Amino acid sequence: MVEIICAGFGGQGVLTTGLIIAHSAMMLGKEVTWYPSYGSEMRGGTANCTVKISDGKIASPCTKKPDIVCALNAPAVDKFESSIKPSGYLFVNDSLVDPQRSYRSDIHVVRVPMSEIAIRLGNPKGANLVMLGAVAQHTGIFTLDELEEQVAHYFAKKGKVNPKNADCLRAGAML
Amino acid sequence: MAKELMKGNEALAEAAIRAGCRFYSGYPITPQTEILEYLSWRMDEVGGTFVQTESELAGVNMLLGAAAAGARALTSSAGPGFSLKQEGISYLVAADLPAVIIDVMRIGTGLGDIAQGQGDYWQLTRGGGHGDYHTIVLAPASVQENCDMMQVAFQLAEKYRHPVLVASDAAIGQMMEGVELPPMTEHDIDSYDWAVRGCLPGDSPRKIQNTYYTRPDYVEYLREKYASMEANEQRWESYMTEDADVVLVAYGISSRISREAVDMARAQGLKLGLIRPITLWPFPVKAFDACPKAKAFMTVEINILGQMVDDVKLAVSSRCPVGFHGSFFSLPEPEEIIEQAKSLMEKEGI
The missing domain is CATH 3.40.50.970 (Thiamin diphosphate (ThDP)-binding fold, Pyr/PP domains)
Incomplete structure (x- = not known):
């Protein structure tokens, strides 16, 4: 069982990030659940979702001790860093978090200036894709190729084909 | 497909x-x-x-x-x-x-x-x-x-x-x-x-x-x-009830977490089982015939009052104690379910 929380500002693609992770894992034959924080969320407010990936049945769609946290902003780090299992992963969008910040020493912290990279690649809303590339590179829950295929599929279904999405994924995977 | x-x-x-x-x-x-x-x-x-x-x-x-x-x-x-x-x-x-x-x-x-x-x-x-x-x-x-x-x-x-x-x-x-x-x-x-x-x-x-x-x-x-x-029209699922000392009764999302609690408890040597009503009415009273060893039952629900407890009492004709684990706002946690089952067993001398 792998338990993942994606968190950030509403509008950063937090729920989409979780959705792409869940869908990619499902296509690899895994059982998955995706559960959003829902209700009076709005653009600029906080949002998060929990994804669980397992070879067997999944009981609760929630978790209090994630293996992986994808934090797209500083409040997300504040809220979820302490809950990560020892030896787990914290992915941090360094563009929006104080560079002087200190982190737990018993977890893997992967710091990537995701927003800056996305802007530099001409895809300013693609910070979450840079994050996904980093997740593929470091955790091995899926390969970069598998992820690229799922991202292309997800946005094609929405009628938003953008070759720069793959650029963001690959940039995230190189760091 | x-x-x-x-x-x-x-x-x-x-x-x-x-x-x-x-x-x-x-x-x-x-x-x-x-x-x-x-x-x-x-x-x-x-x-x-x-x-x-x-x-x-x-x-x-x-x-x-x-x-x-x-x-x-x-x-x-x-x-x-x-x-x-x-x-x-x-x-x-x-x-x-x-x-x-x-x-x-x-x-x-x-x-x-x-x-x-x-x-x-x-x-x-x-x-x-x-x-x-x-x-x-x-x-x-x-x-x-x-x-x-x-x-x-x-x-x-x-x-x-x-x-x-x-x-x-x-x-x-x-x-x-x-x-x-x-x-x-x-x-x-x-x-x-x-x-x-x-x-x-x-x-x-x-x-x-x-x-x-x-x-x-x-x-x-x-x-x-x-x-x-x-x-x-009584419908239900039974999970490991045959030899269970305490049988959990839970439906919907709580039943999934209760099933996980059964697996976790069994790994600790605690014989829990689960009846999952699929029809809430008619309540699956027939399911309770297949719990020959049960000494107590415990509902797991996301509410304060244990609304299903009375139906379980009727189903077992009050021959066993019926406990309740309730969570409010959050989903139940398997560890908490197991703790509640243990305290029920202690209270009832099981």
Whole structure:
């Protein structure tokens, strides 16, 4: 069982990030659940979702001790860093978090200036894709190729084909 | 067949369409609004009728009209909105009309809150409106079951000419899981000899009204109807009950977590089992025959008062103690369920 929380500002693609992770894992034959924080969320407010990936049945769609946290902003780090299992992963969008910040020493912290990279690649809303590339590179829950295929599929279904999405994924995977 | 990743509410809505539902009337409320949102465009694609009504009352009463005309008709709500539908459900029962009503349960009394809950059990199983009646209540525990139960719900509604309720909750409604959608089926609106389809000269007129006014055998008819449901429609899943010292009883999302608690407890040498009611009414009393070693039962519910405890006591004829583990706002945790089971065993000297 792998338990993942994606968190950030509403509008950063937090729920989409979780959705792409869940869908990619499902296509690899895994059982998955995706559960959003829902209700009076709005653009600029906080949002998060929990994804669980397992070879067997999944009981609760929630978790209090994630293996992986994808934090797209500083409040997300504040809220979820302490809950990560020892030896787990914290992915941090360094563009929006104080560079002087200190982190737990018993977890893997992967710091990537995701927003800056996305802007530099001409895809300013693609910070979450840079994050996904980093997740593929470091955790091995899926390969970069598998992820690229799922991202292309997800946005094609929405009628938003953008070759720069793959650029963001690959940039995230190189760091 | 390839799996789709779908939200519980959307999968339920698509499954309703594929079960031949061609009429929906209802009003938005979290956490079930995706059902309306989905059907607002999907119903149009299949030539059905979608109405976002001005209130829940209008929603349930339009449902009654569509059911009277022979359509497979659906409405849905949650918490406060589901309360408003009770009068209409009582009228559907009185008029012998099949229809499906979804309650995506949320937490709390009054306005409560939008988190998952299981506090509508009494309202769902006791006949939440006026008069004396029951309705069959199905309780899905996954997005796949949200799909699979729609066809069953309509079939049972038509078999008994009676409304069927589906007790979902916010967790199942809001989460996404992989799902295999059922095949598309069609429902013939002209298939009933009782539906009101217009009356041309020479036709014998039909009338939908309270059967109390029309059936000389009203009392016997209803008693037999409910007795037949109780005899034939109990549905449940049992998990490791044969040798269990304490049997958990949980439905919906709580049943999944209780099953995990059973596995965790067994790894610690504690013999727990699980009965998962799939029908909340009729309550699956037959399931309790297959717990020969049980010394106590314990319900696991997302509410404060343990609404299912009385049904379990009746099912075991009070020969065993019946405990309760309740969580409020949050989902139950397997570790907490096990601790509660241990303290129940200690208290009862098991």
